[in-house]
Amino acid sequence: MTKKEFLSALSRGLSGLPRREREERVSFYREMIDDRIEEGMPEPDAVASVGTVEGTVAQILAERPAVVSETPKKSGGGRVWVIILLVLGFPVWFPLLLSGFAILFSVFVTAASVIFSLFVALWAVDVAFAAGAVGGVGSFFVLLFTGQFASAFFTLGAGLISGGLAILLFFGAVAATKGLWRGIAGICRWIVGLFKRKEKYHD
Numbered sequence: 001m002t003k004k005e006f007l008s009a010l011s012r013g014l015s016g017l018p019r020r021e022r023e024e025r026v027s028f029y030r031e032m033i034d035d036r037i038e039e040g041m042p043e044p045d046a047v048a049s050v051g052t053v054e055g056t057v058a059q060i061l062a063e064r065p066a067v068v069s070e071t072p073k074k075s076g077g078g079r080v081w082v083i084i085l086l087v088l089g090f091p092v093w094f095p096l097l098l099s100g101f102a103i104l105f106s107v108f109v110t111a112a113s114v115i116f117s118l119f120v121a122l123w124a125v126d127v128a129f130a131a132g133a134v135g136g137v138g139s140f141f142v143l144l145f146t147g148q149f150a151s152a153f154f155t156l157g158a159g160l161i162s163g164g165l166a167i168l169l170f171f172g173a174v175a176a177t178k179g180l181w182r183g184i185a186g187i188c189r190w191i192v193g194l195f196k197r198k199e200k201y202h203d
Helices: 003-013 019-038 043-050 053-062 065-088 090-145 149-202
Strands: none
Touching (some): 003 043, 003 053, 019 043, 065 090
């Protein structure tokens, strides 16, 4: 048997091993045969001195059972230890988890209160400007009929300015309202998504 035939048969016999390990084993016997050929031994004799393909395969596989049998045990044992640690550490991690949720909830409530207060204040200021515009125009006619021309035109100017500010602030308040509703809708979708994801994991 030639070296090529021996190594090909050896590789086929070790086909159940991982590719890297199989290549390392074949390379080891290739170097062994090459060393004996370099020492002057004919190739068929060098191959025969290594042993038969069946005997070599049996010897290699006999050296591996302990390594193979350890693999499945590690994953199962790791899960058991994780469960044990979770149960034993429950008095520690559960209060911390509750505290974390409480902090997040308080931050959320505080932020929501501040945003809502600013939202209400924005509309209140807009209504105040609109009321100032109406009052200024109404006062203009009253003062005009009573002969107080300077005060009448001053009041009209203030009313017009207030009306312009009310219009500008109205568009800002509308945009803020839309943004607020989009934010609320996004938070609701996020919360619903959390529950759906939880149900999916349970299924």
